[in-house]
Amino acid sequence: xxxxxxxxxxxxxxxxxxxxxxxxxxxxxxxxxxxxxxxxxxxxxxxxxxxxxxxxxxxxxxxxxxxxxxxxxxxxxxxxxxxxxxxxxxxxxxxxxxxxxxxxxxxxxxxxxxxxxxxxxxxxxxxxxxxxxxxxxxxxxxxxxxxxxxxxxxxxxxxxxxxxxxxxxxxxxxxxxxxxxxxxxxxxxxxxxxxxxxxxxxxxxxxxxxxxxxxxxxxxxxxxxxxxxxxxxxxxxxxxxxxxxxxxxxxxxxxxx
Amino acid sequence: xxxxxxxxxxxxxxxxxxxxxxxxxxxxxxxxxxxxxxxxxxxxxxxxxxxxxxxxxxxxxxxxxxxxxxxxxxxxxxxxxxxxxxxxxxxxxxxxxxxxxxxxxxxxxxxxxxxxxxxxxxxxxxxxxxxxxxxxxxxxxxxxxxxxxxxxxxxxxxxxxxxxxxxxxxxxxxxxxxxxxxxxxxxxxxxxxxxxxxxxxxxxxxxxxxxxxxxxxxxxxxxxxxxxxxxxxxxxxxxxxxxxxxxxxxxxxxxxxxxxxxxxxxxxxxxxxxxxxxxxxxxxxxxxxxxxx
Amino acid sequence: xxxxxxxxxxxxxxxxxxxxxxxxxxxxxxxxxxxxxxxxxxxxxxxxxxxxxxxxxxxxxxxxxxxxxxxxxxxxxxxxxxxxxxxxxxxxxxxxxxxxxxxxxxxxxxxxxxxxxxxxxxxxxxxxxxxxxxxxxxxxxxxxxxxxxxxxxxxxxxxxxxxxxxxxxxxxxxxxxxxxxxxxxxxxxxxxxxxxxxxxxxxxxxxxxxxxxxxxxxxxxxxxxxxxxxxxxxxxxxxxxxxxxxxxxxxxxxxxxxxxxxxxxxxxxxxxxxxxxxxxxxxxxxxxxxxxxxx
Ligand SMILES: Nc1ncnc2c1ncn2[C@@H]1O[C@H](COP(=O)(O)OP(=O)(O)O)[C@@H](O)[C@H]1O
Ligand SMILES: [Mg+2]
Numbered sequence: 001x002x003x004x005x006x007x008x009x010x011x012x013x014x015x016x017x018x019x020x021x022x023x024x025x026x027x028x029x030x031x032x033x034x035x036x037x038x039x040x041x042x043x044x045x046x047x048x049x050x051x052x053x054x055x056x057x058x059x060x061x062x063x064x065x066x067x068x069x070x071x072x073x074x075x076x077x078x079x080x081x082x083x084x085x086x087x088x089x090x091x092x093x094x095x096x097x098x099x100x101x102x103x104x105x106x107x108x109x110x111x112x113x114x115x116x117x118x119x120x121x122x123x124x125x126x127x128x129x130x131x132x133x134x135x136x137x138x139x140x141x142x143x144x145x146x147x148x149x150x151x152x153x154x155x156x157x158x159x160x161x162x163x164x165x166x167x168x169x170x171x172x173x174x175x176x177x178x179x180x181x182x183x184x185x186x187x188x189x190x191x192x193x194x195x196x197x198x199x200x201x202x203x204x205x206x207x208x209x210x211x212x213x214x215x216x217x218x219x220x221x222x223x224x225x226x227x228x229x230x231x232x233x234x235x236x237x238x239x240x241x242x243x244x245x246x247x248x249x250x251x252x253x254x255x256x257x
Numbered sequence: 258x259x260x261x262x263x264x265x266x267x268x269x270x271x272x273x274x275x276x277x278x279x280x281x282x283x284x285x286x287x288x289x290x291x292x293x294x295x296x297x298x299x300x301x302x303x304x305x306x307x308x309x310x311x312x313x314x315x316x317x318x319x320x321x322x323x324x325x326x327x328x329x330x331x332x333x334x335x336x337x338x339x340x341x342x343x344x345x346x347x348x349x350x351x352x353x354x355x356x357x358x359x360x361x362x363x364x365x366x367x368x369x370x371x372x373x374x375x376x377x378x379x380x381x382x383x384x385x386x387x388x389x390x391x392x393x394x395x396x397x398x399x400x401x402x403x404x405x406x407x408x409x410x411x412x413x414x415x416x417x418x419x420x421x422x423x424x425x426x427x428x429x430x431x432x433x434x435x436x437x438x439x440x441x442x443x444x445x446x447x448x449x450x451x452x453x454x455x456x457x458x459x460x461x462x463x464x465x466x467x468x469x470x471x472x473x474x475x476x477x478x479x480x481x482x483x484x485x486x487x488x489x490x491x492x493x494x495x496x497x498x499x500x501x502x503x504x505x506x507x508x509x510x511x512x513x514x515x516x517x518x519x520x521x522x523x524x525x526x527x528x529x530x531x532x533x534x535x536x537x538x539x540x541x542x543x544x545x546x547x548x549x550x
Numbered sequence: 551x552x553x554x555x556x557x558x559x560x561x562x563x564x565x566x567x568x569x570x571x572x573x574x575x576x577x578x579x580x581x582x583x584x585x586x587x588x589x590x591x592x593x594x595x596x597x598x599x600x601x602x603x604x605x606x607x608x609x610x611x612x613x614x615x616x617x618x619x620x621x622x623x624x625x626x627x628x629x630x631x632x633x634x635x636x637x638x639x640x641x642x643x644x645x646x647x648x649x650x651x652x653x654x655x656x657x658x659x660x661x662x663x664x665x666x667x668x669x670x671x672x673x674x675x676x677x678x679x680x681x682x683x684x685x686x687x688x689x690x691x692x693x694x695x696x697x698x699x700x701x702x703x704x705x706x707x708x709x710x711x712x713x714x715x716x717x718x719x720x721x722x723x724x725x726x727x728x729x730x731x732x733x734x735x736x737x738x739x740x741x742x743x744x745x746x747x748x749x750x751x752x753x754x755x756x757x758x759x760x761x762x763x764x765x766x767x768x769x770x771x772x773x774x775x776x777x778x779x780x781x782x783x784x785x786x787x788x789x790x791x792x793x794x795x796x797x798x799x800x801x802x803x804x805x806x807x808x809x810x811x812x813x814x815x816x817x818x819x820x821x822x823x824x825x826x827x828x829x830x831x832x833x834x835x836x837x838x839x840x841x842x843x844x845x
Contacts, residue, residue, distance in 0.1 A: 091733030101724035114732035119266050274737035284639035285656055292663050295674055350568035357561050370572035376827035378765025380792040384816040388581035409574050442560045470667025473767040477799050499669040506673055523670055534665040538658055
């Protein structure tokens, strides 16, 4: 798999350290994420999973006192290079949050928020885009007749799929998901897992989850983190059947964490 | 990702941002200059007039010469009277609203009442004071009528600040006390109030500042153009700083001649009111820094 | 007396004392009407409100307050044109853009601005703004609509700014994050997400700021010029309602028609500000019920 380097990898971190003020939240993270694969990040709460995820699209820039060392190469280009515009990075690397966070606007305006910013103004283009994104997020059938209604009236599961559709409308290269199902009921969770399976045909997905069955079900590769360090990074099957590191095994089998 | 070929569209988006940030900063600069300009102007013109004698002697020669001592004294009386009325009433109302009342129609009505009272124009308070305290209760134009009117003017301020302060006391403090079998009132008295005290204090100080600067509410209820003697009882009229400024600046034939006295009086009034406000601001920021929870 | 009884007594006493605000509000209404209504023995309500002539000391007197109402509305509108952008923009600056140190300083500046006594601002308008206007525009008097509007704006800005800032601050962080994650710039996030989400709070702020301006007395008394006529330009003088009341109450004979007419003007002013406040309260109440996303 490693032979054709450029085709398979899309984003990688190189010797990344991350600090919240004086607190070091990540230590020496070097990690390759493969194109059109689902990579799961697991580990006990507070180990730095979200931090790593938010570092990949420069969302951590918004936190006062946050500081990055090392490089994050997106298609070979360091996104922390001073020349790079974080706004451009975020446009190409979408994000779905732990708690569904639709805007207090109509469903339609939620989906078209991003495309409008980048200049798509034509109504029929926007409508086509909304339909396409909502279909991709398997929400179209449920909302096609109520596109003008406030997104706040949807159920939690629907809201989260709306947020996925909203991210997809930007046609990102990568989709970052931070525990996207942790606030949802089992049925909504199952729907979103199915969705992820479908989406990986065209997108690279990096997902944080605290649910190990979920990681095992949906991901191709899994990284296990502990106190800011990447302990083991392997094919998901290997991690869950025969991990290289004892700590990983302890965590997976529920002996701590 | 291609190396930073900032597209035209992106440039336009950032241009809008630049313009907006410029406008926003400009607004901040305008406000700063407005305050700075007003204060500087008042200070420069007023400082020459201020002397020990100006502060401690009464006006002479039909108020074209002399000092402003009776007006300073009158403002102190009125302000102290106002806070004496408003503080207990305001704190008690705030305690009821935050500690006792269940959310419901009556509480909502009280809240709306407080908000509406806060919005009543100051001259309407003046009319009310005239109709109720001066005429109906026959207090006449007096310190008593003026202080009561001013007390009502600042009541909503005190209630608001006290409520805020009480809400800031963590729920766990109350629970800890109640769990020990301490009664509700004792919990409020021994635990909640002491912890809310700095906030209540700040609010009261701001209320005092407000009362000291108000003119319209005392125009028909307490303030005299000129009094030959200092007030002997709460049923006497008084001079007051804000009214003195107004009178000298607008009435009579000596407007230009008394300019220096006007500047001096304005400076004393501003120093008094903003000095009071500054004390409150300092106490509050000190409190925030040393918050114990 | 048992402890329980004592608790109940305390609670009830506090309840009664907390009604003072409502009681006072009621008394204000009662006494305004008591002293104001008798004017309608001399003039019909219609002629009082819409009458074009305010000659309370002539004989026979004429008590038409329409020019006063117009004066109040005009200075309120023009001061809002200045105060709303200044207040809202400064609130955006404080809540979203300014570095922490500047933010603290600016908040103090606005608070001190709010603390300036209105008579001081009126005085400033008289001795600085008026002569400047008079010379610059070659006017008969600098005491006019534009002067009053500028000074009133200074009084309204702190109200608008501080309430808007609270509303902006209350916008949930999740909305901002969602916007940034979609590749929005800071300005786009402010203009399309944060401000719309805070809009009801900002509306409340604007209404309360306007209420402040319409009810403000000393400023209009000192710098609006005092002409009880419908103005034709922004350089004309006006006589807003509070100015009329404050200026004339001193000379109006006790319980004369003039005295009652001034109280009746107070009723009109009171009802107008009451309406502003009730609308503001209604909007902010609705806003509280919406809140952030719920599951
Ligand atoms: N904004 C922040 N400021 C300071 N410390 C933070 C911040 N966000 C997270 N942390 C700290 O960084 C560590 C990693 O947090 P996070 O990445 O959220 O963990 P995870 O997502 O794995 O639960 C934790 O110790 C957390 O307390
Ligand atoms: Mg997390």
